[in-house]
Amino acid sequence: MPQTIMVLDDDQDISLLICALLAEEGYTTTAPTWAITDLDLPRESVPDLIILLNKDVTTLAIIEQLKAQPDLAAIPLIVCTGAVKEVAELKGRLTTSGVRVVLKPFDIDDLLLNVSEMITAAS
Numbered sequence: 653m654p655q656t657i658m659v660l661d662d663d664q665d666i667s668l669l670i671c672a673l674l675a676e677e678g679y680t681t682t683a684p685t686w687a688i689t690d691l692d693l694p695r696e697s698v699p700d701l702i703i704l705l706n707k708d709v710t711t712l713a714i715i716e717q718l719k720a721q722p723d724l725a726a727i728p729l730i731v732c733t734g735a736v737k738e739v740a741e742l743k744g745r746l747t748t749s750g751v752r753v754v755l756k757p758f759d760i761d762d763l764l765l766n767v768s769e770m771i772t773a774a775s
Contacts, residue, residue: 654680655771658699660714666705673760674767698723701770703763705732712738719749728770732756732763 657679661667667683674681682699702724704714715731718724731746733739734756739746746753754766 654678655700656680656682657701657703657767659683659703659705661705663705670703670705670763673764677764677767679767699727700774701728701730701767703730703732703767712742715746715749715751719751726750728752728774730754730763730766730770732758 657671657674659667659670659674659681661670661683664683671681671683702718704718706714712735715729718727718729729749729751730753731739731751732754736755739753739755743753752766752770754763
């Protein structure tokens, strides 16, 4: 059964692009059409991995919200962000929470490698 990956971004076009790339690799994907800060939504299914793409430091607040929800807390999370300083300051906490960071701009092959490693580690 293919692994399911939820892609969260405040830009739906980017989410759909990442989903298309992941689908080519054999993953099942979902890109909810709700605002990225609205995490109190019904979920059709709990994904095997979440990829969070965001443009600014609010990403860190969203990580905390995701990890605070019982049905999402244990799901591996990859964060793609350009918030280098903030990530460096929180590196230990992110690692302890099972969050992997891919700094922007990133190479798609690097993202796919991280996805593969996180899915394998979670299996």
